[in-house]
Amino acid sequence: MMKKMSERYEEILRLSVIAIAGTGAILTTIFSLINGIIEVFPFLYVVPIILFVYYYPERGILFAASIGAVYPVLVTYYGNFAPQLIVVAVAWYIVFVTIGIVTASLARGLRADERKYQEIFENSQAGIFTFDIKTLLIKEVNNKFAQMLKYGREELPGREILHITQNPQNTDQFLSRIKMRHENGDIELTCMTKDYATRQLLVSASVTPDDIVICSAIDITERKLAETVIATSRDELEKKVNERTVELYKTNEDLKGEIQERRRFESAIQLANRKLNTLSNITRHDILNQITAITMYLSLAREFVNNPTTQDYLVKIEKVTKLIQRQIQFTRDYQNIGASAPQWQNVTETLDNVLMDFDMKGVRIERELGDIEIFADLLLGKVFSSLIDNSLRHGEKLTLIRFSYRETDDGAILFFEDDGVGIPENAKERIFKREYYRNTGYGLFLAGEVLGITGLSIRETGEPGKGARFEIHAPRGSYRFANKENVS
Numbered sequence: 001m002m003k004k005m006s007e008r009y010e011e012i013l014r015l016s017v018i019a020i021a022g023t024g025a026i027l028t029t030i031f032s033l034i035n036g037i038i039e040v041f042p043f044l045y046v047v048p049i050i051l052f053v054y055y056y057p058e059r060g061i062l063f064a065a066s067i068g069a070v071y072p073v074l075v076t077y078y079g080n081f082a083p084q085l086i087v088v089a090v091a092w093y094i095v096f097v098t099i100g101i102v103t104a105s106l107a108r109g110l111r112a113d114e115r116k117y118q119e120i121f122e123n124s125q126a127g128i129f130t131f132d133i134k135t136l137l138i139k140e141v142n143n144k145f146a147q148m149l150k151y152g153r154e155e156l157p158g159r160e161i162l163h164i165t166q167n168p169q170n171t172d173q174f175l176s177r178i179k180m181r182h183e184n185g186d187i188e189l190t191c192m193t194k195d196y197a198t199r200q201l202l203v204s205a206s207v208t209p210d211d212i213v214i215c216s217a218i219d220i221t222e223r224k225l226a227e228t229v230i231a232t233s234r235d236e237l238e239k240k241v242n243e244r245t246v247e248l249y250k251t252n253e254d255l256k257g258e259i260q261e262r263r264r265f266e267s268a269i270q271l272a273n274r275k276l277n278t279l280s281n282i283t284r285h286d287i288l289n290q291i292t293a294i295t296m297y298l299s300l301a302r303e304f305v306n307n308p309t310t311q312d313y314l315v316k317i318e319k320v321t322k323l324i325q326r327q328i329q330f331t332r333d334y335q336n337i338g339a340s341a342p343q344w345q346n347v348t349e350t351l352d353n354v355l356m357d358f359d360m361k362g363v364r365i366e367r368e369l370g371d372i373e374i375f376a377d378l379l380l381g382k383v384f385s386s387l388i389d390n391s392l393r394h395g396e397k398l399t400l401i402r403f404s405y406r407e408t409d410d411g412a413i414l415f416f417e418d419d420g421v422g423i424p425e426n427a428k429e430r431i432f433k434r435e436y437y438r439n440t441g442y443g444l445f446l447a448g449e450v451l452g453i454t455g456l457s458i459r460e461t462g463e464p465g466k467g468a469r470f471e472i473h474a475p476r477g478s479y480r481f482a483n484k485e486n487v488s
Contacts, residue, residue, distance in 0.1 A: 014055050022048035022067055029071060033078035042092045044047050049100055057107035064100020068093045075265065126290055127217040128202070129156070134211055136161045150194045175202070182207040189217070197300050200224050241366070296366040336348065339413055343452045344373045345380050346482060347414065351403060356385045358392070368404040371482040374474050376454050381459075383447040387470055389414045390444060395420025395468070412479045414472040422464040431460065454478055 044224065049197035049349060050069060053060030075089035125143030129366055131138045138156050146153040149164055165171040167190045173191050185204040201217040208214065295318060296337070348369045357364065374380070391398055398420040405414045432448045451458055455475055462469030 014051075018055075021051060025067075026070055026074070029074050030078060040157075042071060045092075045096055046099060049096060050103055051101055052441075053103040054107050056350050057104045060104035061097070061100045064104075065097050068096030068100070071096070091265045113441045124216070127219070128215065129217065130212050130214050131161050132211060133175075133207060133213050138164075139212060145217060147215065148193075149191060150197075155194075157335065164191050166198055178205050178207060178213055190219075190313055203278075212381060259458065261354050291321055291324060307449060342375055342377050344375050344480065346371065346373050347403075347405075348372075351384050354381050355386065357385070361392070363392070363398055364400045366402040368402075368403075370405070371413075372405055372479060373482055374412075374414075374456070376456060376478075376480045377450045379446075379450045383450055383472075384415050384416075386444055386447045391418040391420055393470060397421060411475040412474060414473070414474065416470040417462070418466060419467045421462055422462045422467050424464050433456070 025048060028044055029042075045067060049064045051058075052063045061311055072086065072089035072093050079085040101418075102448050109173060122142055124142060124144060127142065127148045129138060129141040129145045138159050138161060140152060141151075141156045143153055146156060149156075161175075162168075162171060165174075170188075170190045176183055183206045186207065187203045189201045189203045191199050191201055198221075199219055200221045202220045203215050203217045205213055205215045242430060253363070271332060294384075299318075321360060348367065348371070351367065351369070388401065389399055396419055398418055400419045402417045403415065404417075406413055431444050448458055455478055457473045459473075460468065460470055
């Protein structure tokens with residue numbers, strides 16, 4: 001609410017300044033002409049024109065033409081229709097319009113750049129904050145950074161950087177390094193959340209010419225904790241293994257005790273593996289963040305490169321980067337298959353949650369699923385997401401997606417149908433194989449893997465040219481109806 005009031009106040013202030021400048025120029029023109037002064041006052045029209053065009057570039061040319069037209073009218077009227085004055089006034093009118101055109105073009109470019117960098121700031125997967133190197137006051141933060149420290153976004157601007165840092169010595173080192181070098185990467189900074197919890201951030205910082213420090217931060221608290229736990233577990237394991245190996249050589253009488261000890265070792269190794277999986281998840285997240293940064297810099301680089309060959313190389317690099325991103329995301333999804341116990345899931349509710357993540361682009365959704373539930377892995381939503389994504393990507397003439405089901409003698413079949421171009425006969429089996437991911441992504445392969453955890457299966461039975469049709473078969477015992485007491 002306060003932000004809207006502030007924006008409204010700024011809007012009124014801008015319009016007031018423009019109005020005062022324009023009125024002043026007109027009144028000065030009238031006064032000067034009445035008193036025979038004809039050489040200075042035209043320049044005053046440039047001020048309101050530039051101000052208006054800067055703030056409202058889309059209507060800038062019209063404004064320049066309108067206020068500029070006032071000048072020759074006043075000169076003609078108050079100059080007693082003197083031909084020389086009229087010619088000069090018309091020339092000034094052309095100058096005013098030209099200034100409006102040029103300034104509007106520049107202003108639109110500036111606005112586009114501002115929007116682009118604002119979108120990068122707002123949508124970055126890394127936390128971003130800025131502060132004044134002289135006053136140490138925080139200037140701005142994005143939502144990601146505020147969430148890291150459990151603050152509201154409006155709470156941090158205006159506070160000193162020391163308010164969110166916990167270790168004074170660590171903070172002094174951080175600031176000293178920034179002052180020594182205006183561009184720094186991978187600086188570890190200890191911060192404190194609103195509820196006084198400690199977070200470890202990995203910060204990259206750069207200083208602008210006006211002494212504003214722009215920082216990109218990644219939360220590495222879990223990674224640091226996992227590294228510590230893994231290192232401790234590894235040292236303990238090595239120590240125990242060495243001790244037990246010596247004992248094995250001393251006597252065979254301790255064989256029974258050794259077997260029991262090895263069982264404890266296996267439990268410890270499983271714990272270490274879980275910790276390694278945790279580190280793998282964190283590392284994968286960090287890699288994806290860096291890939292996002294690579295994609296951003298590639299986009300920026302393409303704007304400054306005119307050589308066609310170099311442009312082609314940049315496009316190829318971007319494609320390879322996106323492929324790596326998909327492969328890393330695949331490892332994340334595949335690792336999660338079977339990680340949790342399967343559960344009964346309402347198909348309609350699961351589908352509704354999935355549809356919230358898609359822009360259907362005018363595609364109509366029909367559902368005839370009743371209250372059917374199926375016993376499946378918790379990644380069931382990924383199955384529906386993959387099917388919808390496949391239709392949106394490859395359907396071409398797609399206008400309709402329909403979900404329905406039918407009971408059979410040996411179970412139930414969930415149908416997913418669309419009215420797109422369908423799937424060629426020679427691809428119906430291959431689309432569920434991992435090797436086919438270059439065409440369909442890993443989604444359909446993952447769909448088969450997820451369903452297979454609880455004995456479900458999927459196949460494609462659509463007619464090429466008339467639409468895709470996927471059938472998910474649920475055997476008896478793996479589906480039920482929420483409103484019926486008996487389970488199928």
